[in-house]
Amino acid sequence: xxxxxxxxxxxxxxxxxxxxxxxxxxxxxxxxxxxxxxxxxxxxxxxxxxxxxxxxxxxxxxxxxxxxxxxxxxxxxxxxxxxxxxxxxxxxxxxxxxxxxxxxxxxxxxxxxxxxxxxxxxxxxxxxxxxxxxxxxxxxxxxxxxxxxxxxxxxxxxxxxxxxxxxxxxxxxxxxxxxxxxxxxxxxxxxxxxxxxxxxxxxxxxxxxxxxxxxxxxxxxxxxxxxxxxxxxxxxxxxxxxxxxxxxxxxxxxxxxxxxxxxxxxxxxxxxxxxxxxxxxxxxxxxxxxxxxxxxxxxxxxxxxxxxxxxxxxxxxxxxxxxxxxxxxxxxxxxxxxxxxxxxxxxxxxxxxxxxxxxxxxxxxxxxxxxxxxxxxxxxxxxxxxxxxxxxxxxxxxxxxxxxxxxxxxxxxxxxxxxxxxxxxxxxxxxxxxxxxxxxxxxxxxxxxxxxxxxxxxxxxxxxxxxxxxxxxxxxxxxxxxxxxxxxxxxxxxxxxxxxxxxxxxxxxxxxxxxxxxxxxxxxxxxxxxxxxxxxxxxxxxxxxxxxxxxxxxxxxxxxxxxxxxxxxxxxxxxxxxxxxxxxxxxxxxxxxxxxxxxxxxxxxxxxxxxxxxxxxxxxxxxxxxxxxxxxxxxxxxxxxxxxxxxxxxxxxxxxxxxxxxxxxxxxxxxxxxxxxxxxxxxxxxxxxxxxxxxxxxxxxxxxxxxxxxxxxxxxxxxxxxxxxxxxxxxxxxxxxxxxxxxxxxxxxxxxxxxxxxxxxxxxxxxxxxxxxxxxxxxxxxxxxxxxxxxxxxxxxxxxxxxxxxxxxxxxxxxxxxxxxxxxxxxxxxxxxxxxxxxxxxxxxxxxxxxxxxxxxxxxxxxxxxxxxxxxxxxxxxxxxxxxxxxxxx
Numbered sequence: 001x002x003x004x005x006x007x008x009x010x011x012x013x014x015x016x017x018x019x020x021x022x023x024x025x026x027x028x029x030x031x032x033x034x035x036x037x038x039x040x041x042x043x044x045x046x047x048x049x050x051x052x053x054x055x056x057x058x059x060x061x062x063x064x065x066x067x068x069x070x071x072x073x074x075x076x077x078x079x080x081x082x083x084x085x086x087x088x089x090x091x092x093x094x095x096x097x098x099x100x101x102x103x104x105x106x107x108x109x110x111x112x113x114x115x116x117x118x119x120x121x122x123x124x125x126x127x128x129x130x131x132x133x134x135x136x137x138x139x140x141x142x143x144x145x146x147x148x149x150x151x152x153x154x155x156x157x158x159x160x161x162x163x164x165x166x167x168x169x170x171x172x173x174x175x176x177x178x179x180x181x182x183x184x185x186x187x188x189x190x191x192x193x194x195x196x197x198x199x200x201x202x203x204x205x206x207x208x209x210x211x212x213x214x215x216x217x218x219x220x221x222x223x224x225x226x227x228x229x230x231x232x233x234x235x236x237x238x239x240x241x242x243x244x245x246x247x248x249x250x251x252x253x254x255x256x257x258x259x260x261x262x263x264x265x266x267x268x269x270x271x272x273x274x275x276x277x278x279x280x281x282x283x284x285x286x287x288x289x290x291x292x293x294x295x296x297x298x299x300x301x302x303x304x305x306x307x308x309x310x311x312x313x314x315x316x317x318x319x320x321x322x323x324x325x326x327x328x329x330x331x332x333x334x335x336x337x338x339x340x341x342x343x344x345x346x347x348x349x350x351x352x353x354x355x356x357x358x359x360x361x362x363x364x365x366x367x368x369x370x371x372x373x374x375x376x377x378x379x380x381x382x383x384x385x386x387x388x389x390x391x392x393x394x395x396x397x398x399x400x401x402x403x404x405x406x407x408x409x410x411x412x413x414x415x416x417x418x419x420x421x422x423x424x425x426x427x428x429x430x431x432x433x434x435x436x437x438x439x440x441x442x443x444x445x446x447x448x449x450x451x452x453x454x455x456x457x458x459x460x461x462x463x464x465x466x467x468x469x470x471x472x473x474x475x476x477x478x479x480x481x482x483x484x485x486x487x488x489x490x491x492x493x494x495x496x497x498x499x500x501x502x503x504x505x506x507x508x509x510x511x512x513x514x515x516x517x518x519x520x521x522x523x524x525x526x527x528x529x530x531x532x533x534x535x536x537x538x539x540x541x542x543x544x545x546x547x548x549x550x551x552x553x554x555x556x557x558x559x560x561x562x563x564x565x566x567x568x569x570x571x572x573x574x575x576x577x578x579x580x581x582x583x584x585x586x587x588x589x590x591x592x593x594x595x596x597x598x599x600x601x602x603x604x605x606x607x608x609x610x611x612x613x614x615x616x617x618x619x620x621x622x623x624x625x626x627x628x629x630x631x632x633x634x635x636x637x638x639x640x641x642x643x644x645x646x647x648x649x650x651x652x653x654x655x656x657x658x659x660x661x662x663x664x665x666x667x668x669x670x671x672x673x674x675x676x677x678x679x680x681x682x683x684x685x686x687x688x689x690x691x692x693x694x695x696x697x698x699x700x701x702x703x704x705x706x707x708x709x710x711x712x713x714x715x716x717x718x719x720x721x722x723x724x725x726x727x728x729x730x731x732x733x734x735x736x737x738x739x740x741x742x743x744x745x746x747x748x749x750x751x752x753x754x755x756x757x758x759x760x761x762x763x764x765x766x767x768x769x770x771x772x773x774x775x776x777x778x779x780x781x782x783x784x785x786x787x788x789x790x791x792x793x794x795x796x797x798x799x800x801x802x803x804x805x806x807x808x809x810x811x812x813x814x815x816x817x818x819x820x821x822x823x824x825x826x827x828x829x830x831x832x833x834x835x836x837x838x839x840x841x842x843x844x845x846x847x848x849x850x851x852x853x854x855x856x857x858x859x860x861x862x863x864x865x866x867x868x869x870x871x872x873x874x875x876x877x878x879x880x881x882x883x884x885x886x887x888x889x890x
Contacts, residue, residue: 004030005030005073007072008028008030008073009028009073012026012028012079012126012130013025013026014026014126014886014887015887016081016122016193016887017193017194017196017197017320017885018122018193019116019117019121019189019192019193019196020117020193020196021194021196021197021198021199021287021320022083022197022287022318022319023197023314023319023887024081024083024119024122024318025081025083025316026080026081026122026123027079028071028077028078028079028080029068029071029080029090031070032069033087034062034069035065036080037068037069037087037090038059038062038065040087040088040109040111041057041060042060043112044112046058048112050144051144051147051150052107052109054142054144054169068090071092074095074099075098076092076093077092077093077127077130077131077134078092078093079091079092079123079126081119081122081123084282084316085316087111088111088114088119089109089111089119089120089123090108090123091106091109091120091123091124091126092106092127093105093106093107093127093136093139095136096140100135101136102135102136103137103138103139103140103173104138104139104140105139105140105141106124106127106139106140106141107141108120108124108150108153115149118193120150120153121153121156122885124154124157125884126884128159129882129883129884132177132178132883137176138173139154139172139173139174139176140172141154141171141172141173142169142171142172143169144168144170145165145168145170151163154172156185157182157185158179158181158183158184158185158186159174159175159179159181159182160174160175160179161173161174178883180639183883186884187421190395190885191395191398193885195395195399197288197320198320198380198388198392198393198395198396199396199399200263200264200287200320201264201288201320201329201380201388202329202331202336202338202378202380203331203333203335203336203338204234204264204287204288204338205234205235206234206236206260206262206263206264207227207232207234207235207263207264207265208236208238208239208255208258208264208266208286209223209224209227209236209237209238209268210240210255210265210267210268210269210277211239211240211267211268212224212238212239212247212251214242214246216246218268219292219293219342220240221247222344223268223292223328223340223341223342224236224238226340226341226342226346227266227339228248229339229346230330230346232338232339233335233336234336234338236249237249237250237258237262238250238251238252239251239253239254239255239258240252240253241254255277255286256280261285262284262287263288264289264290265281265286265290266328267281267289267290270293270295271294271296271299271306271324272295272306274296274306274324275306275309275310278313278314278319278321281317281319282313282314282316282319286319287319287320288322289319289321290321290322290323290328291310291321291322291324291326291383292324292326292327292328292342292383294325295325296310296384297386298325298384310324310386311386314387315887320387320388321387322380322381322382322387322388323381323382323383323386324384325359326359326381326382326383327341327343327356327381327383328341328343328362328381329378329379329381330346330347330376330379330380332349332350332378333377333378333402341362341366341379341381342359342363343362343363343366347375347379348369348370348375348376349375349376349377350369350374350375350377350486351402351403351404351405351486351606352369352374352375352403352407352482352486353393353397353400353403353405353407354369354376354378354379354406354408355382355390355393355407355408355409356379356380356381356408356409357383357412358381358409358411359381361409361435362409365379365407365409365475366379368475368476369479372479372483372590372592373593373594374479374482374483374486374591374592375592377400377402377403378396378397378400378403380393385412385414387888389414389415389888390408390410390413390419391415391418391422393406394406394426395422397430398425404485405431405433405482405485406426406430406431406432407433407434407478407479407482408433408435409434409475409478410434410435412450413436413450413460414450414451414880415880416463416774416775416797417775418881419463419467420466420467420797423464423467423469424467424468427468427628427632428468428632428635431481431625432467432468432470433469433471433472433478433481434464434472434478435472435474435477435478436460436464436471450773451773452772452773453771453772453773453774454769454771455769455773455795458791459777459795462795462811463774463795463796463797465807465811466796466797468635470624470625470628472624477617477620477621480610480617480618480620480621481621481625483591483592484581484621484622485628486592487592487608487609487610488575488582488583488608488610489579489580490581490625490628490629491581491622491625492629493626494519494550494626495519495521495549495551496513496518496519496521496522496549496551496553496619496622497521497522497525497543497544497546497549497552497553498510498520498522498525498555499522499524499539499553499555500524500526500527500554500557501526501528501529501531501555501556501557502526502529502557503526505557505615506523506524506525506526506555507524508614508615509524509553509555509615509616509618509619510523510524512615512616512618512620516620516623518619521546521548521549522548522549523543525539525542527539529557529559530559533563533566533567536567536570536571540552540554540571540574541574544578544580544582549580550626551583551622551626552575552580552582552583553584553615553619553622554582554583554584554585554586554609555585555615556584556585556587557587564588568586569595569596571584571586571609572596572598572608575598575609576599576607577598581625583609583610583611583618583621583622584596584609584611584612584618585611585613585618589611590611590612591610592608592610592611593608593611594608596608596609596610634803635803636801636803638801638802639801640799640800640802640805640837640840641841642679642680642837642838643680645678645680645838645841646679647678647845649678650675650678650845651845653674653678654849654873657873658848658873658875663874664848664850664872664874664875665873666871667870667873671871672869672870672871673685673869675871676866676869676871679839680838681839681854682866684755684756684758684865685755685756686755687701687702687755688711688751688753689708689752689754690752692733692738692741693734695736695752695754696730696734698754699727699730699733699754702756703756704729704757705725705726705727705728705757706727706733706755706757707726707754707756707757708723708724708733708736708737708740708752708753708754709752709753710740710744710750710752711752711753712751722744724739725757727757733754740752755867758865759858759860759865760860761827761859761864762782762783762818762827762858763782763783763855763856763857764780764781764783764818764832764856764859764864765781765782765783765853765856765857766779766780766836766839766853766855766857767852767853767854768839768840768849768851768852769843769850769851770843770849770850770851770876772877773880774797775797775847775879775880776797776798776843776844776849777796777797777843778795778796778797778800778836778839778840779793779794780793780794781812782812782814782817782818790813792814793812794809794810795811796808796811798841798843798844799844800836800837802837805833805837806833808836809829809832809836818859825860826861827860827864828860828862828863828864831859831864832864835854835857835864847877847879848873848874849871850872850874852869852871852872854866854869855869855870856868
């Protein structure tokens with residue numbers, strides 16, 4: 001039984017992916033780690049011991065081991081990293097000036113046998129995050145000059161390390177506050193590690209299928225035969241408790257009898273047996289596990305317990321898990337050629353990476369790929385996604401040269417904030433097409449772990465747009481777009497040419513362009529049905545040559561099959577000459593056909609003109625691709641960071657409130673004004689009044705002119721009748737108060753404030769909130785009840801780029817009002833952008849800000865003023881994508 005102190009911080013425990021793709025565990029040290037520390041010390045070389053302790057120390061005494069293992073988790077903090085229940089690394093810090101000191105001395109010790117796996121880096125990352133949360137601002141360390149590895153850990157982490165040499169020792173010091181450089185290092189290391197872990201699953205050198213029955217209808221037998229039939233290039237083994245000769249190749253009675261190392265175990269045994277099988281895989285040193293068996297979390301509490309057990313076993317022993325309840329995985333690369341799936345036929349090699357959570361949709365997707373002649377690079381079905389998720393696959397596809405576009409079918413999302421971050425990076429390099437069947441807790445299938453959310457589905461859709469993801473309604477649309485982006489260049493604008501030999505198809509294409517906000521600038525050109533391929537070539541070439549055309553759409557009904565094939569070849573060859581996308585509706589051809597191929601084009605792309613059954617499908621795909629190309633043009637890596645922000649002052653204000661009210665509360669007027677001021681936002685003061693005399697006194701103090709208005713939500717529908725503006729004297733204020741009080745008292749709306757008179761303008765509302773699933777969300781709208789009735793809100797997830805700020809403001813349907821209408825001038829966009837940018841930074845920096853509303857933000861041609869604000873703070877729930885690398889919790 002572990003000796004765990006009552007102060008043990010369980011929240012510091014984490015599973016992490018190391019540089020080589022294996023899994024390890026980080027946890028706080030415990031007093032019962034004495035023996036493990038001594039064994040760890042004995043395995044270290046004399047050189048490593050000397051570099052750590054500055055002296056030879058053959059054995060770690062009981063006294064020293066106990067001292068190292070016993071910490072208070074405040075002034076003295078220590079972490080250990082384990083893999084396979086073996087201690088591989090230790091990291092600690094000791095505060096130099098007591099339990100509240102801002103500087104701490106840090107030390108590391110990494111196993112000699114596991115150097116090069118990034119253990120020191122990930123321990124430093126976690127230790128620094130813990131230190132920041134506890135108020136530590138700086139780490140110091142004394143390092144011997146020959147200890148280059150440890151100095152490299154500190155410097156390579158992206159911190160600004162200062163050092164000086166004194167008496168044979170290098171003294172280092174560096175602030176541990178997160179910086180752009182340290183964050184970039186963290187994200188890059190996370191990506192490399194997670195990509196490596198998926199690469200090991202998709203490129204195994206050896207595979208064992210466990211549960212290969214003599215029954216030809218069994219799942220295990222199918223998987224084994226599919227691996228053989230798909231031409232797997234590595235070593236393939238079969239395991240069954242009762243060996244038999246009906247299978248080509250030797251069947252072993254137990255995994256322990258299989259010779260050599262195993263990279264991937266494919267498990268197809270009844271659910272209750274799976275945890276035992278996974279333990280056997282751990283004992284054999286298997287690197288990854290694919291579980292196709294069902295009957296886990298999707299089946300109820302008993303199955304959920306089985307799923308937790310198998311995952312805990314796998315992670316403790318360094319393994320990644322696909323599934324359970326998975327349809328399998330596929331890699332068509334010639335050097336691997338693995339079909340470890342329930343699909344009987346190996347898909348053709350192609351450039352589309354495909355991810356699916358649903359087994360049924362995986363079947364439909366693979367069938368559609370085959371019917372269209374599209375081809376795949378890789379495919380993974382996550383099933384219950386207990387471990388491997390779409391985020392992991394996107395990390396892999398970032399590095400995969402064989403994948404030029406990504407298609408994903410998502411039933412749920414466990415970490416939307418991380419998805420947003422990774423998808424945005426991937427979308428900058430490759431189109432990402434997503435079918436999403438629900439949002440978070442809306443329609444989450446059984447067996448999927450998802451945090452609760454208070455954010456509406458619109459926020460999820462906005463998150464996808466922000467990340468550049470092309471969201472579609474169904475699998476059919478996903479492949480419609482995939483066959484375009486894989487085989488054609490991206491459009492450079494919205495201008496479309498339409499050429500064909502059918503008036504009806506041409507008209508449908510033109511109408512679809514109008515519906516999808518594309519502009520027909522050439523045609524429709526309708527050739528006669530008897531026009532030969534020369535006339536067709538000339539007409540299509542003229543469309544490509546037109547400088548007012550960005551994309552070419554053709555619609556052709558061949559009068560005779562032989563003639564149609566020649567025209568199809570002509571179209572494919574002609575389209576390959578130009579850097580403009582071409583799509584077609586070609587009767588008798590659907591999908592990607594070699595008949596419409598133009599060979600290999602720029603960038604190694606196999607250029608084929610994709611064919612659609614109807615012009616509407618082609619235009620919808622072109623419109624989605626055009627919006628994606630426009631998103632690419634707007635992208636920048638520059639995050640907004642307005643001047644005049646005092647993060648520390650804001651943090652102190654929030655912490656003072658939580659110290660007084662641990663459960664959280666709404667800030668008072670002074671606290672709200674101070675918090676916003678720390679982020680460079682001036683909140684106009686307002687005075688609550690309960691009589692005409694108080695109203696006059698407030699006006700005298702503020703200075704004329706003033707406005708008197710009701711703060712009751714009852715009058716939001718008729719704000720004009722609850723406000724008196726441009727009050728220039730005491731008498732005017734008194735009269736206004738009396739009149740409004742008489743009018744509004746019967747409906748209980750006689751609560752008033754006096755405020756300085758603002759420039760007439762357009763009221764906007766900027767809010768932020770902290771959500772357990774999404775993290776921080778910023779919302780923008782124009783003020784007023786009509787906005788709420790029409791649900792005209794825009795959402796984005798911080799951190800923001802400059803483009804995100806504009807996209808958020810422009811995402812509401814009423815946004816054109818801000819650019820002027822009637823006799824009203826356009827507002828000062830820069831002033832509004834500045835307010836939105838500052839709130840995005842505030843929301844991203846302080847997870848304790850549960851709810852913040854700026855209402856109204858008065859915008860006009862001279863600037864923007866924040867006239868009202870409320871802020872609620874609460875203990876943070878913990879962001880799923882925090883400031884240290886961790887895998888999803890069990």
